[in-house]
Amino acid sequence: MAVLGSLKTFKGGHYFGLFEGTPRGKRLSQAPLPKRAIVFLRQGFSAEVAPLVQVGDRVKTGQIIGKNDPNPQKPSTPVHATISGRVAKIEKLPHPLDGRPTLAVTIESDGQDAWQLLERPTLNYERLSAEELGKILYDAGVTSGGQAGFPTAFATAYGTPERIRYLVINAIETEPYFEATDQLLYEEFDKFVNGMKILRQALGNVQVHIGLGYNKPRIYEELITRLEYYDWCTVHQLLPKYPQGDDAVLVRTLLDLLVPQGGYVTDIQCVVQDVQQCVAAYEAVVEGKPFVERVISVAGSAVKEPKNLRVRIGTPISELLDNNLSAARARVILGSVLRGRDQQSLDVPVLKETPAVIALKEAQPELMPVAGPGFDRDSFTGAYISLPWLKFKRATTSLNGNQRACVRCGYCLDVCPQNLFPAMLGEYCAHDLVSNALEIDLMACIECGLCAYVCPSKIPLLEQIRKGKRQALEEVSA
Amino acid sequence: MMGFPERVYEFFERVHHRLKEQKREGLAILWEGLKDAIFGGSDKAARQAPYIRDAIGMQRYMGTPLIACIPLVIAAIYCYGWSTLAILLVTYVVGGIVELTFCAIRRHEITEGLLVTCMLYALALPPTLGRVENWWIIAVGIAVAIVIKEIFGGSGYNIFNPAITGRAFLLLTFPREMTVYWYTPFNPLTDGLGGFVHWSPETAKGIDAIAKATPLGAFNDPNLPVPDLFTLVTGIGRADSLGAGFPLLLLLGGAYMLYTRVIDWRVSIVMIVTTGLFSQFLHFIAPTRFPDGLFAVLSGGLLFAAFLNATDPVTSPMTRRGKWIFGIMLGVLTVLGRGLTGYAEWVTFSILIGNLFTPLLDRFTIPKAYAGPAISRR
Numbered sequence: 001m002a003v004l005g006s007l008k009t010f011k012g013g014h015y016f017g018l019f020e021g022t023p024r025g026k027r028l029s030q031a032p033l034p035k036r037a038i039v040f041l042r043q044g045f046s047a048e049v050a051p052l053v054q055v056g057d058r059v060k061t062g063q064i065i066g067k068n069d070p071n072p073q074k075p076s077t078p079v080h081a082t083i084s085g086r087v088a089k090i091e092k093l094p095h096p097l098d099g100r101p102t103l104a105v106t107i108e109s110d111g112q113d114a115w116q117l118l119e120r121p122t123l124n125y126e127r128l129s130a131e132e133l134g135k136i137l138y139d140a141g142v143t144s145g146g147q148a149g150f151p152t153a154f155a156t157a158y159g160t161p162e163r164i165r166y167l168v169i170n171a172i173e174t175e176p177y178f179e180a181t182d183q184l185l186y187e188e189f190d191k192f193v194n195g196m197k198i199l200r201q202a203l204g205n206v207q208v209h210i211g212l213g214y215n216k217p218r219i220y221e222e223l224i225t226r227l228e229y230y231d232w233c234t235v236h237q238l239l240p241k242y243p244q245g246d247d248a249v250l251v252r253t254l255l256d257l258l259v260p261q262g263g264y265v266t267d268i269q270c271v272v273q274d275v276q277q278c279v280a281a282y283e284a285v286v287e288g289k290p291f292v293e294r295v296i297s298v299a300g301s302a303v304k305e306p307k308n309l310r311v312r313i314g315t316p317i318s319e320l321l322d323n324n325l326s327a328a329r330a331r332v333i334l335g336s337v338l339r340g341r342d343q344q345s346l347d348v349p350v351l352k353e354t355p356a357v358i359a360l361k362e363a364q365p366e367l368m369p370v371a372g373p374g375f376d377r378d379s380f381t382g383a384y385i386s387l388p389w390l391k392f393k394r395a396t397t398s399l400n401g402n403q404r405a406c407v408r409c410g411y412c413l414d415v416c417p418q419n420l421f422p423a424m425l426g427e428y429c430a431h432d433l434v435s436n437a438l439e440i441d442l443m444a445c446i447e448c449g450l451c452a453y454v455c456p457s458k459i460p461l462l463e464q465i466r467k468g469k470r471q472a473l474e475e476v477s478a
Numbered sequence: 479m480m481g482f483p484e485r486v487y488e489f490f491e492r493v494h495h496r497l498k499e500q501k502r503e504g505l506a507i508l509w510e511g512l513k514d515a516i517f518g519g520s521d522k523a524a525r526q527a528p529y530i531r532d533a534i535g536m537q538r539y540m541g542t543p544l545i546a547c548i549p550l551v552i553a554a555i556y557c558y559g560w561s562t563l564a565i566l567l568v569t570y571v572v573g574g575i576v577e578l579t580f581c582a583i584r585r586h587e588i589t590e591g592l593l594v595t596c597m598l599y600a601l602a603l604p605p606t607l608g609r610v611e612n613w614w615i616i617a618v619g620i621a622v623a624i625v626i627k628e629i630f631g632g633s634g635y636n637i638f639n640p641a642i643t644g645r646a647f648l649l650l651t652f653p654r655e656m657t658v659y660w661y662t663p664f665n666p667l668t669d670g671l672g673g674f675v676h677w678s679p680e681t682a683k684g685i686d687a688i689a690k691a692t693p694l695g696a697f698n699d700p701n702l703p704v705p706d707l708f709t710l711v712t713g714i715g716r717a718d719s720l721g722a723g724f725p726l727l728l729l730l731g732g733a734y735m736l737y738t739r740v741i742d743w744r745v746s747i748v749m750i751v752t753t754g755l756f757s758q759f760l761h762f763i764a765p766t767r768f769p770d771g772l773f774a775v776l777s778g779g780l781l782f783a784a785f786l787n788a789t790d791p792v793t794s795p796m797t798r799r800g801k802w803i804f805g806i807m808l809g810v811l812t813v814l815g816r817g818l819t820g821y822a823e824w825v826t827f828s829i830l831i832g833n834l835f836t837p838l839l840d841r842f843t844i845p846k847a848y849a850g851p852a853i854s855r856r
Contacts, residue, residue, distance in 0.1 A: 252848060260850035267853060331529060338528040363523035365487035370518045370537045377533035382738040383542050384533050401519040401535020404589055405634030410796040419845045423796060444849035449528040456539040463526040
């Protein structure tokens with residue numbers, strides 16, 4: 001194995017402090033089975049699939065309840081029942097991450113949790129061919145556990161050595177509150193390593209590059225011991241700077257390859273997989289379990305006891321947050337605090353692509369909040385004395401400032417990991433000048449949200465840029 | 479159970495609501511400004527992602543240069559007496575009135591930039607403007623500065639640094655008051671409490687307190703002795719503008735602002751280094767016209783302007799390459815202007831010229847994205 005001693009990083013980005021209510025170092029615990037599960041038939045990157053069950057049907061955990069015919073133009077991933085019980089409803093609900101109406105199957109639990117496993121699980125996965133592995137991963141519905149929700153089977157469908165050159169393993173988590181995936185890496189290290197081997201095999205024995213946070217020396221040592229004799233693997237240590245875990249940034253940092261604007265990492269012959277995906281791949285191939293359970297952090301400043309949980313996908317977040325909210329007014333966010341979406345109702349379920357459920361304290365009026373030294377504040381600037389030994393930084397939904405005209409401070413240019421000009425992009429997009437924005441590389445934006453985070457004028461740059469990108473895509477498809 | 483801040487907040491909201499009901503829009507804007515000043519935006523919640531925002535807001539951002547100016551103000555009061563405070567007060571009162579009037583009439587929010595503008599404007603004035611008969615000049619200058627800023631749409635849209643606009647206006651309109659009379663400051667080695675117990679050096683020492691020229695003026699005038707390095711660096715006995723004569727304090731404030739990232743070294747340090755090197759180079763060619771590099775950097779308002787005026791975010795470029803070009807341009811223009819024109823204080827004009835080029839510099843230095851050429855999916 002090739003070991004790179006030097007730390008790698010990228011230009012821009014921001015080191016987040018530890019926000020209050022972060023379940024750092026908390027061991028994974030099993031959440032109780034939900035009484036009902038709401039399973040959306042569109043998961044992450046995948047297209048919406050057709051339901052295979054009807055209201056009243058009895059389903060088992062792991063049974064496929066929705067599936068499309070494989071179609072490389074419209075990649076989709078089968079959807080599984082995540083608890084056993086009776087199908088109570090099939091209806092269109094707004095998708096929690098984008099609000100588009102999407103078919104969702106509601107299953108009422110029978111409390112049995114009877115499983116329907118995949119066929120012929122085997123420990124000897126090394127004997128399976130890439131196609132066989134790809135089929136298992138597809139049937140198990142393994143997708144990326146991150147925001148993109150990229151179906152593994154879609155990547156492996158390309159899975160011939162001519163198409164894919166590198167498998168990049170994202171083992172660095174830099175988003176605030178995303179602790180569960182780190183915990184999974186510690187607790188399921190064997191499954192992670194074997195899952196990585198399975199994914200590599202499914203892609204046709206490509207080169208593997210692992211991006212690991214340098215703050216995990218134990219994992220680094222173990223990886224080196226375990227993978228010492230393999231020449232296909234390289235471990236890179238990375239500085240834990242947000243958004244290092246983003247696909248495009250990770251591939252650029254590790255391999256010096258640039259993702260085309262508006263494209264995916266597969267366009268440059270790379271596949272990025274995360275820890276959750278590796279573990280899910282192992283469980284699918286060796287244990288025969290479809291991807292119906294994921295790790296999730298229940299965190300945030302308004303949460304009484306932050307936890308890292310193993311949760312069935314489709315568990316309503318009310319079951320995770322009931323009796324666990326400390327503030328009367330809390331904002332509940334599914335996924336990332338930087339790029340996720342806040343939820344009006346607690347009836348929305350945990351999704352495959354949400355590594356966290358976060359409840360933040362709502363903004364409260366304070367007298368002269370900027371006058372203090374700011375020991376517990378997180379800032380890109382040095383204007384506040386953020387004491388490094390104070391464990392937790394304050395986290396509320398407050399803008400921490402009044403909205404003002406852009407003063408052209410240039411912080412958004414300094415943090416942008418893609419070297420863009422966010423202030424100008426936002427200005428163009430807000431005024432519907434999408435063609436101008438495209439000229440200054442609008443589609444290279446990875447929507448990490450840092451520009452809006454650091455803006456002292458509190459301009460909603462991320463929202464403006466997202467709107468512009470949506471418009472640009474509509475114009476292309478029109 | 480509502481806490482004290484919530485009750486105060488509710489009171490503000492109620493009054494604001496009443497003002498709106500009575501259609502007193504202008505008053506409502508001013509009241510809203512007061513509320514924003516007190517609550518600092520802590521009451522405003524993020525409606526879209528990201529849901530957590532950086533602790534830096536415009537108040538703290540604009541407060542940082544003010545913090546950096548505190549040592550200058552104290553030093554200026556010591557050196558030039560309490561008339562310094564009068565200059566600051568006149569500036570703030572007149573500037574505030576003009577700005578608030580604009581805000582109330584044009585219904586736009588009151589911005590924090592005004593506080594910095596007034597501070598920088600006042601600190602760049604000659605101390606002799608503290609004489610009561612000269613106060614109206616201060617008022618005219620700041621009024622012109624704010625009006626020109628507001629003509630372009632207010633803070634964030636102005637193309638010229640307002641503090642520099644006001645100063646340039648005064649330099650051209652009142653050249654005598656702005657460049658001829660200076661005070662010899664109180665000397666901490668001999669004068670004890672100095673300006674802390676006097677109105678101005680003039681009231682304490684009479685005609686003796688009047689100085690002929692600033693160090694830069696002395697260099698341009700062959701009849702006057704050029705002050706030594708000790709005077710230049712420490713500011714002891716150095717006749718200069720209120721805040722410009724203390725290089726050590728300016729370096730301290732500049733370091734603080736650089737540390738907090740409120741200013742960028744690509745403008746400030748680049749401008750200072752360029753001035754030093756370029757002046758040193760020309761000094762070899764024409765030693766009577768161009769001072770050596772160290773003198774060029776330490777004299778006049780160069781350090782003051784490099785840290786506080788040139789780095790004004792609104793009127794300097796945003797891109798990294800743009801900032802480099804801007805800094806170099808300002809340094810070169812300053813040296814050339816000082817050496818080749820009659821005006822000693824050419825920093826002012828070089829910043830105005832640089833401001834003009836800012837949109838152009840941004841336009842032509844847009845960074846290249848870390849991404850491959852666009853591909854089309856269909």
